[in-house]
Each structure stands twice: as C-alpha cells, then as structure tokens.
Amino acid sequence: MIRLCGFPISNYYNKVKLVLLEKGIEFEEQTVAPGQTETVLQFSPAGKIPFLLTDHGSLSESQVILEYLEEAFPQNPLYPAEPFERAKCRELIQHFELNVELIARRLYGEAFFGGSVSDETKAEVREKIGLGIDAFNRLAKFSPYIAGDRFTAADCALWPSFGLLSSATQRIYGEDFLQKVTGATDYMSLMESRPHIQKVAADRAAAMSAFFAKK
Numbered sequence: 001m002i003r004l005c006g007f008p009i010s011n012y013y014n015k016v017k018l019v020l021l022e023k024g025i026e027f028e029e030q031t032v033a034p035g036q037t038e039t040v041l042q043f044s045p046a047g048k049i050p051f052l053l054t055d056h057g058s059l060s061e062s063q064v065i066l067e068y069l070e071e072a073f074p075q076n077p078l079y080p081a082e083p084f085e086r087a088k089c090r091e092l093i094q095h096f097e098l099n100v101e102l103i104a105r106r107l108y109g110e111a112f113f114g115g116s117v118s119d120e121t122k123a124e125v126r127e128k129i130g131l132g133i134d135a136f137n138r139l140a141k142f143s144p145y146i147a148g149d150r151f152t153a154a155d156c157a158l159w160p161s162f163g164l165l166s167s168a169t170q171r172i173y174g175e176d177f178l179q180k181v182t183g184a185t186d187y188m189s190l191m192e193s194r195p196h197i198q199k200v201a202a203d204r205a206a207a208m209s210a211f212f213a214k215k
C-alpha cells in the first residue's frame, strides 16, 4: 500500500497526489506537518513534505517519488515513451521548479503566512522570476499541455505551482506573474476541466480554509 504523507496546501504534495490519481494507483493520505521532528525526519531527512510510505520503505523528494511511481506502476504512463522526449518533459519540470518556483517561494512567508519579506528580497525575486519565466517560455509548448499534445508529469508537477505563483505575486507585487507565462490562462481553464485536478483543487481549498481558520 502507498501512503502519501504531508498536507494538501503544498504544491509538492499536490504534484505527487495528481500523479497517483492520474495513474490510478491506490493510495491513502496522511496529514503530516513538515518539521525537524523525529516523527518526520525518520522518513524525510530534511523534515519536508511530501514523503511516501511504501511496502519497501519511505521516499522523499517529490520528483524522485514521481520517477519511482512511473517505474513501479507503468500503467497510464505520464512520460513520453521516447527517451529524448522523456528528458524534455523532465527539463520543463526542472526549469520551472528551480528557476521560478523555488525563487517565488521566498515570497510565501509574507504572501501566505503573516511573515514579512524585505524590499530588497522582493526586488531580487521579481527580477529572478522574470528570467526564470522567460527561460520556461522558451521551452513550454502549451499545445495544449505543457510538454505538447499529451497530458504528462510536467502538468502534474507544475499546475499546482502555477496557482501559488499567481496568488503570491498578486499579493506581493499587485501583479499576476502567471500572466507572463505564455499560454497560461487558457491552460489553467483546460486543467480545471479535468476531474483529478478538480479533486486536488477542492481538497486544497478545504485544507486552506481549515489551516487559516486555526491561525
């Protein structure tokens, strides 16, 4: 049995959850908050979520989990069959996560969690996200999916981050940086018509209401 641990407000959690749903893998969800506690560290050595519990042991890092799921459960493949196309699909994920999502994440403390971010950081992040999005625009196809005419792991990985990029930049800069991603508006509408995206979005909305009600 596969158990997905973490919480549904996390884009990386939702990335793995979408893959599990799209591939039709049976799984359970367990709410676990990230943290430097032995309860988490024994399964996820940096204290981050998501992590996976499998019959063979635990696995951390969402992209590693995606690769594992694709190999262990070949049904409903989420990567192209041809090696170069597979690599291009991974290239999209890596570019966006490293050069946009990880940079935008520096805003999340102020955008979502009541913290504050310095003006210097905001200016630096604005510039770097701009460069990251320019790079991503050179690669992304949106025809109609991120990697081309098939729904792939790139859609599972990046759709959850697109929403966060959009809300965080609107809150911090009063400007929606997702609009700078060419084709993103039509893409988001297309994604919303998919049942598993709808499920992940509904679970995320419920988790967010519960999370912010507690604060």
Ligand SMILES: N[C@@H](CCC(=O)N[C@@H](CS)C(=O)NCC(=O)O)C(=O)O
Pocket (backbone or CB within 6 Å): 010, 011, 012, 013, 034, 035, 046, 047, 048, 049, 050, 060, 061, 062, 063
């Ligand atoms: N590279 C990791 C990133 C996971 C990550 O940053 N998760 C966040 C939640 S979205 C977290 O656990 N943050 C707590 C922390 O950084 O200590 C992955 O892909 O799984």
